[in-house]
Amino acid sequence: MNFRMAQDFFVELVGALACADGGTPETNPAITFNEHAKAGEFDELSDAEYNACLHAVNEIAVLWQKRPTTTLSEVARRALSDCSLTEAELSVVAEVLGRAWVRKHGNPLEDHYFKTPVRYLDRERSRGGALDSAEVTGLLQLSPRQIAKELSRDVWGQEDAIRDLALMLWHHVRGDRRVTLLMGPTGSGKTLLANGVARFWPHVAWVDGSQVTTEGWKGDVKFSNMFRGMDKVDAEHAIVVIDEADKMFEPKTTSSGENSSAWVQTELLKLMDGGHTKSILGSDPKAVPESLSMESVSFLLMGTFEHMLEGMSHETRLAGFSADNSAIDAAETRLPSIEDLVRYGGVRREIAGRINIVSRVSKLTVDDYARLLRDPARSPAVRIARQYGTSVTLTDQECQELAEFAASAGLGVRSLESKLEQRLDEDLWEGRIDPDNDIPDPTDQPSSTEEAGTTEELPWD
Numbered sequence: 001m002n003f004r005m006a007q008d009f010f011v012e013l014v015g016a017l018a019c020a021d022g023g024t025p026e027t028n029p030a031i032t033f034n035e036h037a038k039a040g041e042f043d044e045l046s047d048a049e050y051n052a053c054l055h056a057v058n059e060i061a062v063l064w065q066k067r068p069t070t071t072l073s074e075v076a077r078r079a080l081s082d083c084s085l086t087e088a089e090l091s092v093v094a095e096v097l098g099r100a101w102v103r104k105h106g107n108p109l110e111d112h113y114f115k116t117p118v119r120y121l122d123r124e125r126s127r128g129g130a131l132d133s134a135e136v137t138g139l140l141q142l143s144p145r146q147i148a149k150e151l152s153r154d155v156w157g158q159e160d161a162i163r164d165l166a167l168m169l170w171h172h173v174r175g176d177r178r179v180t181l182l183m184g185p186t187g188s189g190k191t192l193l194a195n196g197v198a199r200f201w202p203h204v205a206w207v208d209g210s211q212v213t214t215e216g217w218k219g220d221v222k223f224s225n226m227f228r229g230m231d232k233v234d235a236e237h238a239i240v241v242i243d244e245a246d247k248m249f250e251p252k253t254t255s256s257g258e259n260s261s262a263w264v265q266t267e268l269l270k271l272m273d274g275g276h277t278k279s280i281l282g283s284d285p286k287a288v289p290e291s292l293s294m295e296s297v298s299f300l301l302m303g304t305f306e307h308m309l310e311g312m313s314h315e316t317r318l319a320g321f322s323a324d325n326s327a328i329d330a331a332e333t334r335l336p337s338i339e340d341l342v343r344y345g346g347v348r349r350e351i352a353g354r355i356n357i358v359s360r361v362s363k364l365t366v367d368d369y370a371r372l373l374r375d376p377a378r379s380p381a382v383r384i385a386r387q388y389g390t391s392v393t394l395t396d397q398e399c400q401e402l403a404e405f406a407a408s409a410g411l412g413v414r415s416l417e418s419k420l421e422q423r424l425d426e427d428l429w430e431g432r433i434d435p436d437n438d439i440p441d442p443t444d445q446p447s448s449t450e451e452a453g454t455t456e457e458l459p460w461d
Contacts, residue, residue, distance in 0.1 A: 002386050005056045013076055022073030030061040031068060048376065055377045062150070065141065081138060082199065139173040139200060151196040155189040156372045156413075157364065164359035165193055165300075169200055172239060172298045179272060179298065179354050181245070183305040183336075184361030187412010190302045193361075194241050197300065203234040206241050209248035209303065212264050223267050224289060227279045232290060235281060239298045240271075246303030249346040265348045272299060272354045301355070308336060311344030335360055369403035369416065380417045388424060390433045 016026075033054070036042065042050055063078045064070050085093070139147070148166035155162065161182060168178045182190055198204040211221040227235035242248065248268075252260045271277055271294050278289040312334075336345065341352040364372075373379050373394060381392040394402070402419055409415040427433045 002056075009060060010079070013079060016072055017076055020072060022071060022076075024072045025069040026064075026072050026075055028061055028064040028068050028070075029057050030064075033057045051376050059153075065146075078138060084199070136173050139169065142170075144170045147200065150200065151193060153196070153378075155192050155196070156375070156378060157368055158189050158193070158361045161189070161193060161359045161361045164357050165197060168298060168300070168357065169197060172201065172296075175296050177274065177296055177298045178356045179301070180357045180359060181301045181341075181355050182359050182361065183246075183303060183309075185363050185410065185412060186304055187414045188361040188363060189413075190361055191243070194243070194300060194302060197239060197241070201239055203230065203238040204241055205230070205235070205238050206243065208244060209242045209246070209301075210244040212242075212248050213260065223271060223277070224279050227281055227292065229283055230281060232281060232292065235279065235297075236293050237296050239300060241300045241302065243302050245301035246305040246308070246345065250307070251346060261346065262348075265351060269348065269350050269354075271297070272351065305336075305345055308340060308345035312336060312340055363410070364407065364412065366400075366403045366407040369406045369413075370399050372413070373399045373402060373416065380413060381420055384417065384420050384424060390424070392420065392424070 016024075042053070045053070063075050063082075065078075142150075144163070144166045147169050148162045151162045151166055152159075161184070164180060165182070168180045171178050182193065184190060194204075205226040207223070207226050208221055213222060226240060227238065230238065248261065248264055250261060274293075274295045274297075276291050276293055279292050280287050280289050335358050338349070338352045338355075341347040341355070341358075342349050345352075373381060376382065381394055385392045402416055405419065406413070406415045424433075
């Protein structure tokens, strides 16, 4: 759904909330769309235009969770929870609503202002430190397969990894902490999947594993700082995402001859054990570290783990498979065992033994890239068109050439984006497009329903 569609949706939603009771039932838009389609109201649309409308309606219909009707307040709650508001954007929304409230109710000068986090105080008293039920109700109502469907919105393929992260989320929201390792080549969707996890669960601590240092060592990234900006309750129920985790496990020798990686892994092991740790919370850099329980904190370790995969592949060849290419290919796509993590990945055995799930994103093929470029919802061409306020039209031959380039470059979807941005710059320079006047139109992408390649159902649905 592009910006203008989303804007229209929220105009109608906020307007309805301001005029109606929150308990008013709202009909699932997918039902209304089907009724209009059967009545022939979309017959004049091209296949591409129809598919774009259908995709936007399906995005909104997710808020109904397959129910024919749901309350207006529940639709609004789910829609807002699915937004990614920055602090600046939240302030703008709050200012508009605040002015509207004062316009109706007045602004008595004798009112005093107290910034009191009432809902946090209430939940501390009533739930003994557990998360507010409003923050988990949505996830508790979803099955692992429903979570997987949401995670798949922005990622092409990678069904196994999507399944594994959906199960991690399902367990985490129930207080059953998980340690998941997600490995695979660059540009294959690891970061997009992690962002999808953050859409579901807002309490995510991001750590750059390549920059982690221990206390007393030079460096800005320390485990004691990873919950900065959170309150205690959120931190104790967070998901810690460690990107470039494989770099954290590689040996690093200091000038004094010590292996700093060993110290980092020792601190990580303490966190994974589910005990207590000291961490700085809030935004005050001079704040005193507080004691946190890690009993309900999950970990997602991400990285390419290239050295480990090279070691596994070399071992397979030495084992006598060099004459059997199919055996080598199978070995190079298998999931690593605990022994592989220890022997080739540099992971301490105690940490490897605490990893519940090892998952892998696969390298995209030429056909994968070609189908992605034609997808009206997830094509990088559509995203770039929206970003620059123009349209990007690709012929079948151009799609094929870009797909072959991306597959040979081995850099994933990023290589597609770079090529498309280069093409856009050329068009800008030559005056072939005018972003100030052009309108982003994803319907310019495919020219037929067959080319559009509507989003496929995941195999476990």
